[in-house]
Amino acid sequence: MEFGNNITVSQRLGLVPASPIRKLVPYANEAKKQGVKVYHLNIGDPDVETPEVMMNVLRNWHDNPIRYGQSQGEPVFLKALKTYYHGLGYSFIDVPDIQVTSGGSEAISLALFATCEPGDEVLVFEPLYTNYNTYAVVNGVKLVPVRTRAEDGFHLPKQKEIEKKITKKTKAILYCSPNNPTGTVFTPSEVEGLVALAKKHNLFLLADEVYREYVYDGKKQTSLLTYMHKIPKQAILLDSMSKRYSLCGVRLGALISLNEKIMAGVLRIAQGRLSAGFVDQAIAAKLTEVPQSYLESVNKEYEKRRDVLHEGLKKIPGVVIPKPEGAFYAIVGLPVDDAEDFCRWLLTDFRDNNETVMLAPAAGFYATPGLGKNEVRIAYVLNVQKLTRCIELIAKALKIYK
């Protein structure tokens, strides 16, 4: 008998889904090897410039050695975050309410671990940010999806519809506004409704507000922070620096809560991973010096792109695109049976003037198997000229696909 043949990996490893944003990357790389230009609308990795004041941290670097940061977060970055939230009008946020995380991803994972036992349920609204699925598996949590629909602009269904999904195992509601992947911005009454539900059923309420600044048509985002004192032990804010300052490769986010047990617990986990990146925190700490005009101009730029994408795509026969209200994503219905096959084909077969476009099949943004099969998620993270070319590519591709 040869040993080691029947060694098996854990079952739970097999349950981790491949990212719909990233799983077609090998096909994109193959296309690039052939000299094809691939436009990336599959991933929310903006081409907008990182603020100069942050770039200068690198150029003027002198700390040597590059040491561990503090587990809760570097004091200079924690202070900057506090200043940022105070600037938004939430002056009750103090440093002990903030845990710096390695990207928004770690904040999501910590929040699920801290609020749920294995097997517990968390209500989510689908289509959802795909990596919630990953962190549900990693933390042994069951996501219970409440569906939102294109015809409602992906806004929330009635309170009663949501309430139907609450069971004895439900521990939390997790939502994202402005929404990735739909671009929907929940209204004040929608957020208030979720707060009321959390209060009534004694649930944690986890708000992913990574795209806070990206709301268009002169509107403003409604933050969970506005209602934090109504459910001080239950509200948890998940945040990230990635999109706000075009810092995706700087892996920094934050978990904010007034619940001291949550904060003490996540700090113990954070001690286990020692610290977030020291250089990254030094860069991000400059956020207080980023002029308001930067965020305003970035907002305007994305609004323009949103308009271009929306106007362009809705003209293509069979394409359904509700007008995104915020963030920089849209869930787009396509006149195809299998959007994943279409996305793969774009990378393997379709070329127009030796160019193609990469989209993310939307099925992976649902927790319910079978949904979203004819949809894609589009991240409008390229400039107007490139985006216009992408729309043209999509239109041409749909004409000749199958």
Added chain:
Amino acid sequence: MEFGNNITVSQRLGLVPASPIRKLVPYANEAKKQGVKVYHLNIGDPDVETPEVMMNVLRNWHDNPIRYGQSQGEPVFLKALKTYYHGLGYSFIDVPDIQVTSGGSEAISLALFATCEPGDEVLVFEPLYTNYNTYAVVNGVKLVPVRTRAEDGFHLPKQKEIEKKITKKTKAILYCSPNNPTGTVFTPSEVEGLVALAKKHNLFLLADEVYREYVYDGKKQTSLLTYMHKIPKQAILLDSMSKRYSLCGVRLGALISLNEKIMAGVLRIAQGRLSAGFVDQAIAAKLTEVPQSYLESVNKEYEKRRDVLHEGLKKIPGVVIPKPEGAFYAIVGLPVDDAEDFCRWLLTDFRDNNETVMLAPAAGFYATPGLGKNEVRIAYVLNVQKLTRCIELIAKALKIYK
């Protein structure tokens, strides 16, 4: 009735231990506020300089925006890692066998998740790296400790003693050599013995080799990589850039395995967290340009410190310190009943010329409750002059404590 009063965090959050390395930090901060100089021997955060070629990456930075890296790792860093392992003589390591991680911490966590179901057991040798405890809780895994003892220089007990602890639930053996916290370097026959055990009982074998380069007295470390082909599906190497290049604040490590299912699964989890730090990877990718003389001089420096610490401490009445063979730690027995109380007292009460020293109580480096109560872990990460002063401080403190 007021709502939200009976909201409870998860039980598992309560099980996450506070880091013995970090939990006394508030006392250290308080002492510093009083103007006291605190020497940090509590944490393996070296004062050795990061190589210039790495620092120059920051000074010459031009990429803007700072984008996501690839989930498996940036190609330039993956290539550098491959070159590094080839340079050690392990030319079978190819890029698909490498997953870049956010510090060695993430590699540990991924390995436990990938090999164990919740409730499964992993054999570890105590005293152990304290954060194994954290990641065991986070992944719902039970650590089953096999004790190593000061009188054996913390080397492994006989094969039979280890074998006794293997049950039907045992999925893996996790070991660290050169060892944190004991400084012990396992001999070739010890590592071979673990490989044989893994083979015989069909277990995964997880080797934490973060301190590979730090072996003294002219000896060499024995890597699991040497035996990788004997148990190709079972061997997993956990690595980190933190100590090798004084890059603790650059959160980068690696998980290496020839098991394709493991690699595919950890990549899916890595996609969920998008990427490791982009700037950090650009820095670490320069590892191929770090001259061999750097690692040699760092090794010599630590050997000198090891000698100073060992010679100095063993002269103090009641202190027990086996001579560390590698890494930059020692588990030191003290003539006190409660080392944690002593460590806290050093920070709150003891001052000599307005200076004190911070040590890590060793109880948290055991998985068995009650062990290590009179021991501390000392990280000899300060230069000889400071280390000499620390020894003096410890000697003086022990004289007047209680």
